[in-house]
Amino acid sequence: MIPDDNPSRKLTVANPDAPGTQYISLVGNTYGMLxxxxxxxGRYCLIDMRVPDGGGPPPHRHDFEEMFTILEGEIEFTFRGEKYTVGAGSTINIPANAPHNFRNISGRPARMLCMCTPAGQDEYFLRIGDAVAGKDAPPPQLTQDELAERRRRAVELAPAYRSVFL
Known part of the structure; x- marks a missing residue:
């Protein structure tokens, strides 16, 4: 038996160009909270990831599922130490708890959608990244001290968001 409809929950239409879409800069990438x-x-979140050539996060793992659909470019995923190249049109799922990271190897900007289930990664990114005006906004020019502060904050908050850097 399924529960009754909850009329307090609203239909969501995600458009990266919609006013009010929050964009943040994180490790040189631009992430839109779609x-x-x-x-x-809390069931899931969907993030529009724009990754410059050579960009991507450091190795990490977390206790939630993460699925990426590559829209533009080629992304090299390292999963449990093995490398996989995934191109536009493909989807890759990273199981919970598995060590991984990714890097754009396209020679040009790449774009992908990332779904995390359950949600939480969206909140984490908003707490550790820097707000930017939109999907094409340049990342802020941070000093070495500001970069160190961002890394410290990411490591400090990671356990609260069920993540660890490797």
Whole structure:
């Protein structure tokens, strides 16, 4: 038996160009919060990731599923120490708890959608990244001290968001 409809939950239409879409800069990437955990009652979040050539996060792992659909470019995923190249049109799922990272190897900017289930990664990114005006906004020019502060904050907050850097 399924529960009754919850009329307090609203339909969400995700458009990266919609006013009000929050964009943040994180490790040189630009992430758009298309669908947040707040909108899905914590079930999942959907993030529009724009990754410059050579960009990507350091190795890490977390206790939630993470699925990427590559829209533009080629991304090299390292999963449990093995490298996989994934091109536009493909989807890759990273199981919970598995060590991984990714890097754009396209020679040009890449774009992908990232779904995390359950949600939370969206909140984490908003807490550790820098707000930018939109999807094409340049990343802020940070001093070495500011970069060190961002790394410290990311490591410090990671356990609260069920993540660890390797």
């Amino acid at each position: 669908i947040t955990g707040e909108q899905t009652d």
